[in-house]
Every structure is written in structure tokens, then in C-alpha cells.
Amino acid sequence: xxxxxxxxxxxxxxxxxxxxxxxxxxxxxxxxxxxxxxxxxxxxxxxxxxxxxxxxxxxxxxxxxxxxxxxxxxxxxxxxxxxxxxxxxxxxxxxxxxxxxxxxxxxxxxxxxxxxxxxxxxxxxxxxxxxxxxxxxxxxxxxxxxxxxxxxxxxxxxxxxxxxxxxxxxxxxxxxxxxxxxxxxxxxxxxxxxxxxxxxxxxxxxxxxxxxxxxxxxxxxxxxxxxxxxxxxxxxxxxxxxxxxxxxxxxxxxxxxxxxxxxxxxxxxxxxxxxxxxxxxxxxxxx
Ligand code: AMP
Ligand code: ZN
Ligand code: FE
Ligand code: FE
Numbered sequence: 001x002x003x004x005x006x007x008x009x010x011x012x013x014x015x016x017x018x019x020x021x022x023x024x025x026x027x028x029x030x031x032x033x034x035x036x037x038x039x040x041x042x043x044x045x046x047x048x049x050x051x052x053x054x055x056x057x058x059x060x061x062x063x064x065x066x067x068x069x070x071x072x073x074x075x076x077x078x079x080x081x082x083x084x085x086x087x088x089x090x091x092x093x094x095x096x097x098x099x100x101x102x103x104x105x106x107x108x109x110x111x112x113x114x115x116x117x118x119x120x121x122x123x124x125x126x127x128x129x130x131x132x133x134x135x136x137x138x139x140x141x142x143x144x145x146x147x148x149x150x151x152x153x154x155x156x157x158x159x160x161x162x163x164x165x166x167x168x169x170x171x172x173x174x175x176x177x178x179x180x181x182x183x184x185x186x187x188x189x190x191x192x193x194x195x196x197x198x199x200x201x202x203x204x205x206x207x208x209x210x211x212x213x214x215x216x217x218x219x220x221x222x223x224x225x226x227x228x229x230x231x232x233x234x235x236x237x238x239x240x241x242x243x244x245x246x247x248x249x250x251x252x253x254x255x256x257x258x259x260x261x262x263x264x265x266x267x268x269x270x271x272x273x274x275x276x277x278x279x280x281x282x283x284x285x286x287x
Contacts, residue, residue, distance in 0.1 A: 009257075010036060040135050061084065071208045077174060095175055181217050199227075220274075
């Protein structure tokens, strides 16, 4: 039996398990192919690789923070998954470093806004325990709000204070998605549009944007994602068929920063094959 989960996070970004623990969690859940896709970093790749159990396959990847045309004349923040790209490709190294710094500065601004309104958070409590090199994200601020007794969960922190339309939300300067698609391809990787229709997070793209990105080299679309409705999954599956894009399914596991278990959504073996066939940056690894 194969069980393929192509979108997960570790403590190297905003998950709650170390790369080693994440691989163990995946093995215990019967995952046979796991992709590690931390936000804007490849920092967990070596640790996940070293922890692979016999027979388990690791697809090394990352989730790129991007800004996309929304298809209505505006823009919207989106995520692009990149698989099996060369982690030393200079454009990717530089852009990921820039984004990690951008994320830190943006979180400090969000903390300042919350503090101004009397919430007991300061940059020290948010960043104090983060290991060097961690990609900071709003879930880390959510954890600080839990420690301060303001909310009981990261979900509650997002619902009340950290969501995209909150007065405390601060934008970050993300990579234009068409640039990211080309960058991942140039590095031998395969770009897959993540949770394109996750409406509960805020505004989403018109699906015409996916057709435009397919011309730029987009390789796939994440169809089965916990934040996608059945109708939106059907729409994306149909469009992917028309555009010749691979369709994936993944949990977007974040440990205890979200309630979704690993393997909650999975990718079909032939879809994985199609992705691997397009990749030339680094190899999938087998334990
Ligand atoms: P950021 O990367 O700082 O913009 O924060 C967004 C990240 O928080 C995404 O990776 C989400 O997957 C994660 N996240 C965790 N819980 C939630 C939630 N309840 N709503 C939205 N995003 C969430
Ligand atoms: Zn995340
Ligand atoms: Fe995402
Ligand atoms: Fe994610």
C-alpha cells in the first residue's frame, strides 16, 4: 500500500515537530512518500533525510510565499509548492533568505500593533525560543498568545487576531508567483500551486490565473487540501485536466499548530510519478 503526503511542515518553519519527529510521525501513520515543505527554507532537508526509515521515500521541497494576480485586477497572497529543486540555486537561496528576514520584520510589526492595544506580547516572547534559521510565521505569534493566556489554540488566535483581515495583520513583500514558478523550474524543480481555493483564509484567485501560470511552467495544482470544499476540488480537478497539470492531495500538516492529522489527504501514485518525471534538481531519497 502506498500513502503519499506531499505537503508538511516542521519546526524549521511553523510546524511543531522536528524534521526527525515529523518523519517518525509519517512512518507511524503509514506514509510511504513524504514531502517536507517548510515555508521559504530548505533548512530541514538534511535532518529529515537522516531520519528516514527503511523503504520510506522523501521528496524534498519548500512552500514559497508569493503574491499573485487575483484575476480581477488586484493581487492576493498565495503559496507555491516547489519540489526537488536544487537548494543551492542562487536565486532561490537569495529569495528565501530575503523572505525569512521579511517575515521576521513583519511579525515584529504585528507584535507592536498587538502590544499597542494592550496584548502582553513582545518580540522577545515570540522569537526567544525559535532555533537559529527558523522561518518565523503567524503560528509562532499564536503560540506566544497562548503562553500569554489570551487564546487557547492557534486556530483561535487566527480566528480572533491573526487572520488576513485583522487590524493586526501586516503584509509581507512576497515573491511574484510567476517569478517563483520560473525560479523553481530553473532550479530543476516542479512548481505546484498550493491550496488555490482555500477560501476560509481570505480572498482567493480566479481559476483563470492557473491557466496563465501553466504557460509559465506551473506543473501541478494541489486539489485535495483540508481547506478545499468538494465543489472547489471538482473545479480544480477539471481545470487541471484541461491544462495538463498534475493534481496532488496533501494534509498541510503543522503538528499541533493545526488540527489536521498527517495523511489526512493523499496523492495518487501516478500523480507522484508524473511529478518525479518532471524533476531534475535533486533526487527523491529512499531510506
Ligand atoms: P504566515 O506564514 O505568517 O502568513 O502564516 C500563515 C501560516 O499559518 C500558514 O502556513 C497556515 O498554514 C498557518 N496556519 C495555522 N493555523 C491557521 C489558521 N487557523 N488559519 C490560517 N492559517 C493558519
Ligand atoms: Zn505554515
Ligand atoms: Fe500554505
Ligand atoms: Fe503549508
